[in-house]
Amino acid sequence: MKWLGGIAALALVLVTPVAIAQPAGELAAARQVLGQLQGRSFSENREYCGYIGRLDDGSFMATEVTRGGTDSCLSRGDESRFLEITASFHTHAGFDTEADSEVPSTSDVEGDLSEGVNGYVATPGGRLWFIDGRTGVATQLCGLGCMGQDPRFIAGDAGPIAQRYTLQELRARESSW
Ligand SMILES: [Zn+2]
Known part of the structure; x- marks a missing residue:
């Protein structure tokens, strides 16, 4: 037990200083568009999605949003204005x-x-997650209620939610769900 504890503590020290590869403008654009979509998404029980890209002046903006299904969404927004597509939302x-x-x-x-x-x-x-497109690690940027909350939401219903998941950890969570 002591040994395992040591390994866990070491792992924590090693992963903590890793910076999140995310430009501030990208996060701001994602936060804004998702914040506007949450109410509709809850009341219609539909996902909404799109992409964020960088324009040639260096700023970030979101595409038009697409209304998807209850558990899927395929963006039909126009990405041609972007110099580079940097994120999905x-x-x-x-x-x-x-x-x-x-x-x-x-x-x-x-x-x-x-x-x-x-x-x-x-x-x-009302959680906001960031998925690093290079590592696949998902990190909670902010917790319960920070992006609004469905009035029907029951806290704790889905069990404990970690601050961070690797793809492997998400696979394990999905297979035990
Ligand atoms: Zn999803």
């Missing part, structure tokens, strides 16, 4: 006791990794 629709929607799904992470973009996910509980 989506909401997780309304609260559903049958869905593990307080964390990003493995397909969320796999999608961002395969496209080489970061990802931002807002949940029914």
Whole structure:
């Protein structure tokens, strides 16, 4: 036990200083667009999604948003104005006791990794997640209620939610769900 504890403490020391590869403008654009979408996403129980890109003046902006299904969303926004697409974003629709929607799904992470973009996910509980498009690590940028909250949301219903998940940890969580 002592040995395992030592390993865990060492791992924590090693991972803590790793900076999140995320430009401030990208985060600001994601926060703004997701904040505007949460209410609709809850009341219609639909995901909304899109992309964020960098313009030639260096600023970041979001595409038009696309309304998806209850657990999927394929962006139809126009990305042609961007110099570079840097991130995807989506909401997780309304609260559903049958869905593990307080964390990003493995397909969320796999999608961002395969496209080489970061990802931002807002949940029914009001959490905001950042998916690093290079490592696939998902980090909670802010916790319960920081992005609004579905009035039907029941805190704790999906079990404990960590601050950070690797893709492997999300796979393990999904297979035990
Ligand atoms: Zn998702």
